[in-house]
Amino acid sequence: MSSREISESIVRQSLKSVFGFDHFRGAQEAIVQTVLGGDDALVLMPTGGGKSLCYQLPAVVLDGCAIVVSPLIALMHDQVSALEALGVAANFLNSSQGREEQTEVESALAADRLKLLYVAPERLTTPHFLSLLDPLYERGKISLFAIDEAHCVSQWGHEFREEYLALEMLGTRFANVTRIALTATADPATRVEIRERLGLQEAREFVSSFDRPNIHYSVAERRGEKQQLLAFLQSHEGEAGIVYCISRKRVEETAAWLVTEGFTALAYHAGLDQSVRRKNQDRFLREDGVIMVATIAFGMGIDKPDVRFVAHLDLPKTIENYYQETGRAGRDGDPAFAWMVYGLADVVKQMHFIEGSEAPDAFKTLQRDRLDRLLALAETTECRRRTLLDYFGETQQIGYRCMACDNCNDPPESIDAKREAQMFLSAVARTDQRFGVAYIIDVLRGADTERVRNRGHASLSVYGIGKAHPDTFWRAIARQLIARGAIFSDRNDYNAVKMTEAARAFLRGEETFTLRAESIHTERAAQRGASPKSKVDKQKNDALAALSPDAQARFQQLRSWRSAKAGELSVPAFVIFADSTLRALAERCPQTQDELLQVSGIGQAKAASYGREVLHVLAGSSR
Numbered sequence: 001m002s003s004r005e006i007s008e009s010i011v012r013q014s015l016k017s018v019f020g021f022d023h024f025r026g027a028q029e030a031i032v033q034t035v036l037g038g039d040d041a042l043v044l045m046p047t048g049g050g051k052s053l054c055y056q057l058p059a060v061v062l063d064g065c066a067i068v069v070s071p072l073i074a075l076m077h078d079q080v081s082a083l084e085a086l087g088v089a090a091n092f093l094n095s096s097q098g099r100e101e102q103t104e105v106e107s108a109l110a111a112d113r114l115k116l117l118y119v120a121p122e123r124l125t126t127p128h129f130l131s132l133l134d135p136l137y138e139r140g141k142i143s144l145f146a147i148d149e150a151h152c153v154s155q156w157g158h159e160f161r162e163e164y165l166a167l168e169m170l171g172t173r174f175a176n177v178t179r180i181a182l183t184a185t186a187d188p189a190t191r192v193e194i195r196e197r198l199g200l201q202e203a204r205e206f207v208s209s210f211d212r213p214n215i216h217y218s219v220a221e222r223r224g225e226k227q228q229l230l231a232f233l234q235s236h237e238g239e240a241g242i243v244y245c246i247s248r249k250r251v252e253e254t255a256a257w258l259v260t261e262g263f264t265a266l267a268y269h270a271g272l273d274q275s276v277r278r279k280n281q282d283r284f285l286r287e288d289g290v291i292m293v294a295t296i297a298f299g300m301g302i303d304k305p306d307v308r309f310v311a312h313l314d315l316p317k318t319i320e321n322y323y324q325e326t327g328r329a330g331r332d333g334d335p336a337f338a339w340m341v342y343g344l345a346d347v348v349k350q351m352h353f354i355e356g357s358e359a360p361d362a363f364k365t366l367q368r369d370r371l372d373r374l375l376a377l378a379e380t381t382e383c384r385r386r387t388l389l390d391y392f393g394e395t396q397q398i399g400y401r402c403m404a405c406d407n408c409n410d411p412p413e414s415i416d417a418k419r420e421a422q423m424f425l426s427a428v429a430r431t432d433q434r435f436g437v438a439y440i441i442d443v444l445r446g447a448d449t450e451r452v453r454n455r456g457h458a459s460l461s462v463y464g465i466g467k468a469h470p471d472t473f474w475r476a477i478a479r480q481l482i483a484r485g486a487i488f489s490d491r492n493d494y495n496a497v498k499m500t501e502a503a504r505a506f507l508r509g510e511e512t513f514t515l516r517a518e519s520i521h522t523e524r525a526a527q528r529g530a531s532p533k534s535k536v537d538k539q540k541n542d543a544l545a546a547l548s549p550d551a552q553a554r555f556q557q558l559r560s561w562r563s564a565k566a567g568e569l570s571v572p573a574f575v576i577f578a579d580s581t582l583r584a585l586a587e588r589c590p591q592t593q594d595e596l597l598q599v600s601g602i603g604q605a606k607a608a609s610y611g612r613e614v615l616h617v618l619a620g621s622s623r
């Protein structure tokens, strides 16, 4: 079917009959319409936002085959299994397949038997693959190009993949084919880079909020991390989660220790044998309630929707990393927890890492900046979510409280530092916004250095007014001012501190400004996972409590059935049904195929493949 003939009703019908969903989420509908209308799209949506549907639905209803560029083999595999379970003709081409299997997929493509084909970027631009696409293109049988994880094209990003750069040619070589690029990376600079490097200047941009309302955030200072972690894990018994550590050694020690504590914990890092890594990853995906202790080698492409918590035993590198890593929790929209402990040692380690690297100076500056912003998030007494969203340019109103982070639920002891923030900003102003943080602090603390003397700054009114506080105190002030968008260090001007429009409110003392009185807060924080006051905790209780005891029993039976089925088919459990679908089944207890189809998450194909068994489980359990 050509795009012009596709009516809204066909789109809605496929949403239900193929994907089993009753409604679009957020911007999905507008994105689908854009793609169907033949316009390119750049989609920025947080993890779990529902990006796949944005190209899968158009691929299903359009004529021809959609080519999906995806950087990870594991991810392709799961996506294709999930599509097959929906009855959609999909496949992938990658190096995990033998020659024969690849030839088979290639013939299916040439014979128009596929609706979606997943390929790695390096393959897409090979002469061989292009020679397969050219005849398809001439016959008008390429429905669209979807470029997943599009931030991999960003050269300064942490997941840069050189092969992505070559994808720019798609826009010229296959000029008539619609392209849709998708990413969960929110950094505005990355956005610009994606457009430029993929030749997507004309693409319509869809930016969703990066808020993940179902994730609860908490950060504490490290004080006996094992006890802290145990206390946290105790409130997550039987749930799947990831524990991130900075080094391989720490991964192995932590995993081994958790096993002695009675948890099902596995290790994952790049130093492990490929087969061990694969086995552990498979167990994490397929079994219920496995804890994966891992370095960041474990991450992108872990599409498991029911990860209930992500714990950081070490500080990530940037807020962006923190956001991505914690974002692996709760993709299914159910309550999930992001928990972190950190210490000064982490900071020192990272500083050394940055200073000792061979990277160009401009890059180091960027890294230092990013570390500062991350520390500001760790140390803030404000709502963590507010600080996180601020970083991505989503400014919340003054006094915003999410009620689902440690600072909102259990406000930390803090000291009012409004006056000191004013002092810092006046020092920046009096020195004409021409100096870096270290120099500003020198002036505030009345340092008797040659630089200060030569510039005549010893005679300023702000000179020495901050003597009472140590350097670290002033750095914390600077970090928080940066984090709250009042100042930034200007990369194009030797890192001079510049004030923004937002600085005024701080200068005039209109904004609250507090620093954490660390010790008091963290002792308490260490005792708990999340406070019972938390909105996310409450949701979690509600989701379970909402089920009657009978329904809860049915839910457990459905879960065991799903687990057995997943084992039998060698697919992750979520490929069969999401938790939310099982809950809906347990609650409504459908008795016929028609009633089954009313349940969100069940389309034609799933009703056909699993319907009888599900009805059988439900019939058996109600008696």
Ligand code: ADP
Residues within 6 Å of the ligand: 021, 022, 023, 024, 025, 028, 045, 046, 047, 048, 049, 050, 051, 052, 053, 305, 331, 332, 578
């Ligand atoms: P992303 O790729 O953005 O991380 P996914 O495409 O994996 O997100 O979708 C996340 C989850 O949301 C999946 O379990 C998916 O089935 C579900 N989902 C997507 N769109 C909808 C919708 N319109 N209604 C209900 N569930 C949806």
Ligand code: ZN
Residues within 6 Å of the ligand: 382, 383, 384, 385, 386, 401, 402, 403, 404, 405, 406, 407, 408, 409
């Ligand atoms: Zn909050």
